[in-house]
Amino acid sequence: MADISTQDMLPIGDWVNKVIHFMLDHNAGAFDAIGNTIDWFATMVEFLLLGIPPVVMGAIFAGVGFWRLGWKFALFVCAALGLIWATGFWGQTIATLALTLSATCVSLLLGVPVGIWCARNKLVGMLVRPVLDFMQTMPAFVYLIPAAMFFGLGRVPGILATVVFAVPPAVRLTSLGIRMVNKEQVEAGHAFGCTSWQLLFKVQLPIALPSIMAGVNQTIMMALSMVIIASMVGAGGLGNDVLASIQRLDVGLGFESGLAVVLLAIILDRITESFGHTPTTRAAEQGS
Amino acid sequence: MQSAKIVVKNLYKVFGGKSADVMRMLKSGEHKDDIFKKTGSVVGVNDVSFAVEEGEIFVLMGLSGSGKSTLIRLINRLMDPTDGQIILDGQDITKLTPKQMVELRRRDMSMVFQSFALMPHRSVLDNAAFGLEISGVDRKTREARGMEVLEQVGLAPFAHKYPHELSGGMQQRVGLVRALAVNPSLMLMDEAFSALDPLKRAEMQDILLDLQREQRRTIFFVSHDLEEALRIGTRIAIMEGGRLVQVGTPQQIIENPADDYVRNFFKSVDTSRYLQAKDLIEVANPPHSGRPGLHVPPSCSLPDVLQQLLGQSEPLQVRDDQGQCLGLITPSSVLSKISQHRLQSTATH
Numbered sequence: 010m011a012d013i014s015t016q017d018m019l020p021i022g023d024w025v026n027k028v029i030h031f032m033l034d035h036n037a038g039a040f041d042a043i044g045n046t047i048d049w050f051a052t053m054v055e056f057l058l059l060g061i062p063p064v065v066m067g068a069i070f071a072g073v074g075f076w077r078l079g080w081k082f083a084l085f086v087c088a089a090l091g092l093i094w095a096t097g098f099w100g101q102t103i104a105t106l107a108l109t110l111s112a113t114c115v116s117l118l119l120g121v122p123v124g125i126w127c128a129r130n131k132l133v134g135m136l137v138r139p140v141l142d143f144m145q146t147m148p149a150f151v152y153l154i155p156a157a158m159f160f161g162l163g164r165v166p167g168i169l170a171t172v173v174f175a176v177p178p179a180v181r182l183t184s185l186g187i188r189m190v191n192k193e194q195v196e197a198g199h200a201f202g203c204t205s206w207q208l209l210f211k212v213q214l215p216i217a218l219p220s221i222m223a224g225v226n227q228t229i230m231m232a233l234s235m236v237i238i239a240s241m242v243g244a245g246g247l248g249n250d251v252l253a254s255i256q257r258l259d260v261g262l263g264f265e266s267g268l269a270v271v272l273l274a275i276i277l278d279r280i281t282e283s284f285g286h287t288p289t290t291r292a293a294e295q296g297s
Numbered sequence: 298m299q300s301a302k303i304v305v306k307n308l309y310k311v312f313g314g315k316s317a318d319v320m321r322m323l324k325s326g327e328h329k330d331d332i333f334k335k336t337g338s339v340v341g342v343n344d345v346s347f348a349v350e351e352g353e354i355f356v357l358m359g360l361s362g363s364g365k366s367t368l369i370r371l372i373n374r375l376m377d378p379t380d381g382q383i384i385l386d387g388q389d390i391t392k393l394t395p396k397q398m399v400e401l402r403r404r405d406m407s408m409v410f411q412s413f414a415l416m417p418h419r420s421v422l423d424n425a426a427f428g429l430e431i432s433g434v435d436r437k438t439r440e441a442r443g444m445e446v447l448e449q450v451g452l453a454p455f456a457h458k459y460p461h462e463l464s465g466g467m468q469q470r471v472g473l474v475r476a477l478a479v480n481p482s483l484m485l486m487d488e489a490f491s492a493l494d495p496l497k498r499a500e501m502q503d504i505l506l507d508l509q510r511e512q513r514r515t516i517f518f519v520s521h522d523l524e525e526a527l528r529i530g531t532r533i534a535i536m537e538g539g540r541l542v543q544v545g546t547p548q549q550i551i552e553n554p555a556d557d558y559v560r561n562f563f564k565s566v567d568t569s570r571y572l573q574a575k576d577l578i579e580v581a582n583p584p585h586s587g588r589p590g591l592h593v594p595p596s597c598s599l600p601d602v603l604q605q606l607l608g609q610s611e612p613l614q615v616r617d618d619q620g621q622c623l624g625l626i627t628p629s630s631v632l633s634k635i636s637q638h639r640l641q642s643t644a645t646h
Contacts, residue, residue, distance in 0.1 A: 191412065191414065193410045193411070193413075194414045197408065197475075200407065200408035200485070201403070201427060201479070202432060203399075203431050211416075211427075211431070216416065216418065
């Protein structure tokens with residue numbers, strides 16, 4: 010009874026299927042072009058990162074950790090990366106890092122300009138907001154499948170599904186940061202003869218930087234959590250091990266690979282977060 | 298001879314759309330409260346006309362919501378007027394394109410804000426040179442100019458600090474420097490000193506008056522503080538509910554407040570402090586003028602007049618620049634004037 014009524018009332022599902030198939034039939038060229046570009050980019054990032062010996066990579070991370078957060082964090086980075094290397098997950102972790110960074114780059118390239126546009130144009134902001142809600146709350150598996158249909162299995166659908174999930178915080182926090190710039194600071198920009206671009210680059214973006222950096226941090230964290238799930242469409246990396254552990258009910262493997270994800274997440278989170286808190290931007294957060 | 302720097306003619310600003318309807322209703326004499334009820338639009342500035350002379354400090358006063366902050370933003374077109382003219386140096390700036398307006402702001406005007414509105418990511422020097430940077434002046438020139446003005450207000454040692462490292466008074470000095478660095482012929486100051494404590498406020502007023510003595514600029518100053526207005530204002534305009542109620546020199550306004558709204562401003566202010574010799578005259582144009590004796594200029598302040606009068610049996614002469622005697626001051630004329638002012642300020646309590 011219930012089945013019949015839901016099937017007959019409003020067949021949104023049928024429409025979506027039709028749209029997807031229409032797009033598959035008529036825009037294959039465009040999807041191939043996008044797919045190839047992203048694949049080329051992601052392959053390059055992974056190739057570069059895997060080319061760096063583990064010791065050098067560890068030294069780079071520890072060095073950045075020391076510069077941004079001090080020696081205690083640098084020590085933690087060494088221990089964490091040492092642990093990942095010792096458990097034999099180094100290659101997968103770097104592959105996951107490459108996927109995360111690729112997806113983050115694409116997300117920021119899309120998210121920051123859209124965020125700026127939303128802040129400057131009320132109508133755009135109003136239209137984009139529900140789209141962001143949709144992207145963030147629609148269960149990830151639901152758009153993994155069409156992504157795989159458009160781009161085939163592999164890294165590309167994984168990265169694109171990740172981008173869908175990771176773009177919203179970049180848009181939201183960029184837009185929020187710009188809208189939170191004090192009204193008199195914007196007026197000061199205008200009063201001294203700023204053009205629209207000068208206002209953006211010399212007043213709004215620098216003052217919004219802490220918020221934008223928080224967005225970058227959130228985007229990276231979202232991307233990292235999503236690239237693990239994206240292993241279901243063959244994105245690779247640590248997600249493969251997590252998936253294998255589920256399929257084989259191997260709790261030990263699940264814990265080891267999961268731990269590598271957690272350690273990588275902590276390192277990326279603390280380092281990117283630190284870029285939102287320089288002495289001058291802290292003052293901006295206090296609104297002075 | 299003085300000439301008008303800004304002439305404002307029949308200026309209106311309507312917020313909330315339907316401006317054509319609102320303008321028609323205003324011109325047919327409807328009250329702005331009725332217009333708000335009918336259309337939901339707020340009349341911020343309502344048929345305001347005045348002129349600001351070259352080189353004067355013109356203080357616009359009013360309570361919050363009187364439209365003074367709107368009016369100052371119409372003058373550099375941070376807001377666009379709904380109707381009327383703003384003529385700056387003979388040019389109607391309401392007709393300028395956005396691009397011409399950007400040019401005008403860079404060349405001729407600058408602004409100081411109540412909340413200072415400094416850029417937190419820029420050093421004091423970079424804040425000072427902000428206006429010059431925006432108009433494309435090269436780094437060396439703009440930093441030299443920034444340092445020069447920072448020195449004028451005693452902030453040179455702080456050039457490489459950041460705004461959050463400075464006190465409120467110092468931050469606003471940076472705000473003032475930023476406005477002065479572009480060497481504008483017109484400075485707009487929106488409640489510039491209102492966020493500061495009374496001591497710092499008086500200090501900033503002194504700095505402004507000193508700077509004004511060194512180089513005269515036209516200053517359009519918005520304030521809600523009458524003492525500030527009396528202290529720095531060449532002329533004062535009083536605004537209520539979007540309209541100008543009265544424009545005049547501090548003395549004119551103290552002597553002849555236009556209505557109760559204006560009188561109310563003086564409630565807590567001892568206006569007798571602002572009396573000058575010319576306000577204390579008892580016998581105007583005395584017959585025996587030109588006779589030798591003690592004399593003071595018309596703008597001589599009350600304490601100085603009192604000092605001259607002490608131990609003096611002859612009346613004090615008030616003489617203008619040409620040595621013409623305008624009138625005589627006697628101890629009794631001073632006493633009666635002071636008591637008049639005291640009565641006036643207590644009567645409004």
